[in-house]
Amino acid sequence: MDERVERVDEQDRVLGIVDRTEAIQRGWLHRIATTVCHDPAGRVLVHQRPAGASRFPGQYNMLLGGAVNVGESYEAAAARELAEETGVHASVRFRVKYLLPWRDQPVLARRARSRHHG
DSSP states (O other), X not given: OOOEEEEEOTTOOEEEEEEHHHHHHHTOOEEEEEEXXXXXXXXXXXXXXXXXXXXXXXXEESEEEEEOBTTOOHHHHHHHHHHHHHOOOOOOEEEEEEEEOOTTOOEEEEEEEEEXXX
């Protein structure tokens, strides 16, 4: 079974629970959480996405994140994804929520910010 996500409408109301792959293939709106990680000097962490990533494989990006699990808050998902992708366990602070109409794969995203001293 694939990762399960909440399919949502443009007001972020849950319409149902679906497989993430199906949501991407059908262009259904679902939630993602991203984080911009910076140090005290204001430098932003930039990373190269894995070659096998479902979106933007091999490209450089300043966003760390991924799908919000069923029942998970955006903030919890952002902190979880930050830890999974970088090993950094840090608090995240909500910054902005927006609709991102990626070609045929739209998502409802919330961007967080995290400061790291390491």
